[in-house]
Amino acid sequence: MTHVQSEIDKVIGNRMFLEHVLVLVGVLCLTCVTQTLPELHTDTGHTEYAILFDAGSSGTRMEIYQFFASGPSLQPSDVLELSPSPHKVEPGISDLADDPSQVEAYMMPLLESAQKTIPEDKQALTPIFLLATAGMRLLPEDQADAILNEVRKLFNDKDKCPFLFKDDNDARIISGKAEAIYSWVTVNFLAGIFGSKATSFGSLDLGGASHQNAWENNNNPDVMVIEVAGRNYSIFSRSYLGFGQDQARERYLGFLAQRANCAENSECVVKSPCHNKGFKESLTFGDQESIFEGTAQVKICRQIIREMFFCQSPDLQKCPFSDQPKLKGNFYGFSAFYYVLTGIEAVCSDCENNKVTPKKIKSSSKLFCETDYDELTDPYAKDNCFGGNYIYELLTAGYSLGQYKRIRVTNSLNGFNLGWTLGGVLHNTGILNE
Secondary structure, eight states: OOHHHHHHHHHHGGGGHHHHHHHHHHHHTTOSSOEEOOOOOSSSOOOOEEEEEEEOSSOEEEEEEEESOOSTTOOGGGEEEOOOSSOEESSOGGGGTTOGGGHHHHHHHHHHHHHHHSOGGGGGGOBEEEEEOHHHHTSOHHHHHHHHHHHHHHHHOTTTOOSBOOOGGGEEEOOHHHHHHHHHHHHHHHTTOTTSSOOOOEEEEEOSSEEEEEEEOTTOSSOEEEEETTEEEEEEEEEEETOSHHHHHHHHHHHHHHHTTOTTOTTOEEEETTSOTTOEEEEEETTEEEEEEEOOOHHHHHHHHHHHHSOOOSOTTTOGGGGOOOOOSOEEEEEHHHHHHHHTTSSOTTOSSOEEOHHHHHHHHHHHHTSOGGGOOOTTGGGHHHHHHHHHHIIIIITOOOTTOOEEEOSEETTEEOSSHHHHHHHHHTGGGO
């Protein structure tokens, strides 16, 4: 055991126990026999519009799609993402846990916006979904159910919601695994895979709080079977709560502060090997705050990241990546992959066909970290030395990718942003199978 690992074990202790339990729950719920992902709407005729509410931890965002075709031959050019206003409300719907009766007032601005966007004669045939993610997953079951029941009550009131709310399951909490699979559907639909004999792409989504992977794997019993465009796909997916870019960085800062005995002292200066030289600012982690000063010691930075997040041990609570299968095939990385890797100039910001290797990420992050902080102009640059090294360790230590394995990195494809919402609509409406 290295000195760094010994310190990590001492510092993390009980403070990290809850986060590890949450990650473990996410992993253990996946160790099950082959499942099928339910498809909700298959008998409504041709879908022309669809509404999805992405109920996240910080707000609820409304996505409205218009479809000009349906069936296995549906192409990205047959889909239009509309621009309702308003399209988002804050805070997250989970914040209504103490008073779920406020759900109607919270949702009505979005429902009224949708009624102005979709032609009146199409509204009764327009399916509507609310799919909740991170914030709602963390609520006690009774509080989450109370909120969802208020949503269902509102969606069933045709005076206030004239859209097609077919089933109570159309308003639900989705698992991290389902979120990962919907992202996979988005990627492969936009890449033109469905309806062809081409091999599918895997997806790597690095968010703020969690990280998801999904890919076609016919050799693993822990898969979910979905039907898309008349073909069954066996998809392996995992979601790692606490391994998103923001939460990982906060955990790293908390480790440094506790190691330096500065966690309770906001005036204490903590040396950070994952920040540029010349950086010296007060940063928050959890509900605490300390001053961090960059030392740009890249080897030490990577060692801490590797041993904190991507350790190898049969203890999945401590090392949840230990039984992650090695990635196979070609992958798209998006969200924070894109923002960080463009920030350190490992890939270009206006290219859809970026391909990058761990070797390139390693050299770009090292070069970026060695740049004096005063020379950086991007306001988000302070996070990118950690971010570049975190992504490098995620790919190499977490996923065992070789130095020359290429992944595609972009945040959009064929005019659509990459993420889970389009895939969620495509699957839940069943439009590709009409």
